[in-house]
Amino acid sequence: MSDLGDWTSFGRIDADGTVYVKTSSGERAVGSWQAGSTEEGLAHFARKYADLVVEVDLIAARLNSESADVEQAASQLRKLREGLDTAAVVGDVEGLATRLDGLSKHAEEKLGEFKAAKESERAEAVAAKEALVAEAEDLASRDSHWKASGQRFSEMIEEWKAIHGVDRKTDQKLWRRFSAARDTFTRHRGAYFSQLDAERKVIGQKKEELIAKAEELSTSQDWGPTADALKGLMAEWKDAGRLAPDAEQKAWKRFRAAQDVFFNARSEVFSARDAELEANQAAKEELLKQAEALDIEADPKAAQNAFRDLQAGWHDIGAVPRKNQAKLQRRLRTVEDKLRDALDTAWRKVPVEENPLLLQMRQQVAEAEEKLARAKADGNAGRIKKAESDLASKKQFLQLAEGTK
Template sequence: MSADKQSSPQASEWGRVTEDGTVYVRTVDGERSVGQYPEGTPEEALKFFTDRYDALAFEVQLLEQRIGAGKLSPEEATTTVKALREQVVEANAVGDLNGLAARLDATGPVIAIQRDAKRAEKAQRSAESRAEKDKIVSEAEKLAEGNDWRNGANRLRDLLEAWKALPRLDRATDDALWRRFSSARTTYTRRRKAHFAEEHGRRDSARVVKERLATEAEALATSTDWGPTAGRYRDLMREWKAAGPAPREVDDQLWQRFRGAQDTFFGARDAANAELDQEFAANAEVKEALLVEAEALLPVTDLEAAKKAFRDIADRWDEAGKVPRDRMKDLEGRIRKVEQAIRSVEDDQWKRSDPEKSARADDLVSKLEAGIAETRTKLEKAQTAGDAKRAKDLESELANKEAFLDMARKASEEFGA
């Protein structure tokens, strides 16, 4: 090969083409062959390999943008950068390959920052997930200890869905919390089943009791022994309430039987009482007239005459017989009011003439009079001795005793009246 041919190859800043179409690229490590392009001109050969470089540069630029925008995870970014760098270093292309490799190397600190941020974010999510799972476990354990059989099962299902939606923690922590949560769910479910099994047994027992009560109630429905039968129905009702609920499908039917028997009996009793009330209406009119006589005795002015007249009225009252039930309370109340008024006057007279009380009153007067005489003697001695303080105390004592004496004499006069 002549010297002229050696100086003729197409050259550029980053590569050159020899006469035989061999293309070289320049790097910091020296030149290396990237391929041959014998069919075209040197310009075409160089362009072919610089186009390859441009394509690599575009990939590098695109990767830089994706890393900068956080489109890739740090792990994905590291793997992609490593693969593309190897591709750049060994690329059969003409251009600033070392510059592209340097740009890829420059993404390392960015990826490191993103990795730290991801770790911090993961740690925060893990802490939040731990806190939420702790709350879920605590609530589940509380439900497991409680007796909310109506809402507890639904709430545990909601808690399970919330658990599934949370990120996993480290295996040891996550497994420990899950065992607590699962144990709480198992405990609740076991207790709930036991509760409903026990309740089912109680309902079956209640059904047996209520069937017996309904049968007895139906047997009593035609009874005309009004008082005892009404009392027995009250006893049956207490037993019915104490029995508790029977299975839902039969409880209403049993109640209808029981209630229907009650209604039949009490309806017949009310009808019978209504007939009696009509018969007793005339008796009520007689007692109304007797009340006019009795109430005319008040206020009592002549006790003995009032007592005699009231005894006569009371005899005729008893002879008048029963009255309608709705009139009984009013009529009886009025006659008792007259009776109590006469008895009150009689009691007052007895109190005033009670011999024992009169004697006690007289005795008290005598004692007070003797005490007053004694106090007066002491007072005179104190005054003679010039003991002013002693005299003052005795004067006060004397005044008190004289006041009590006055009250005692009045009481004695009342008893003697």
């Protein structure tokens, strides 16, 4: 529309200066022009129309961009369309109206898509925050894993901040629930650790007492009872509970050190004792070799005398390891039994007239007869009766020994 004909096809100015825009339904007065020629007046109102076209072009361009504010564009198009029927312009108003209607329809479609996308994003964001709230409420209902749960709450707060698209009212409502769950967790954790501190204080006192008892017993040389007592303290230590890791480790080192003092000392003593017992065993084994080498059958009496000497040495040597004591004793008893059997056999082989025991018993009978004779000579009835009884008893034993009646 660069010449007058173009402008006159869309508007005119009458003699009194009234400016009209032409439409298919007739003319509409859009203003008044008194400042110059008719051409200049039409050009002035045509420029206003051109400005509207430029504004519509800009909105159309923004509407087709990826970052368009569709809601704002739709609003601007509605305002332009509503104002077009009264706009003080000269131009293809109806063509522009048609274009505005088309753009408005396109904007409404895009706005619907935009709102649907926004609603979907909002729903996802709400769901994400609801999931965080549910997790927070679940963590708040537990009474364990304080460190891990505390770390998780910190992570969830950062996740919460990264979630966008939730309306303010819903966001505030969900945040109140999340915050309440976090406060509940913090309160429960504080109560737990307060109670734990109180319990650990009692445990600490108990373990200090056990350490003191262990240190007191550490220098004892009453090995058996003290070892049992320390084992009892160990059982009490396990039953007492645990301190914080660092404190528990320090207390345990002190308690264990006291026990080590005692058990190391006992080990040294027992090692020395074991060495002595092993030396005693070696000595007794040497005596056993000598005893087992005795020629018992050839000369039981000589073997008996030698065995007695070995027995004296055996008792002088002292104790041996408990596990070998019975075995060594059995070997010694075997030699003793062989010696006894050999002596019994040798005893039976001695002639009766040479048997020392029979000779002794005959001597005793003769002495009893002499006592009876003296009692009769004295005429003492009491002594006679006792002497007769003694003589009868000794004769009876003599007869049994001789195998006679």
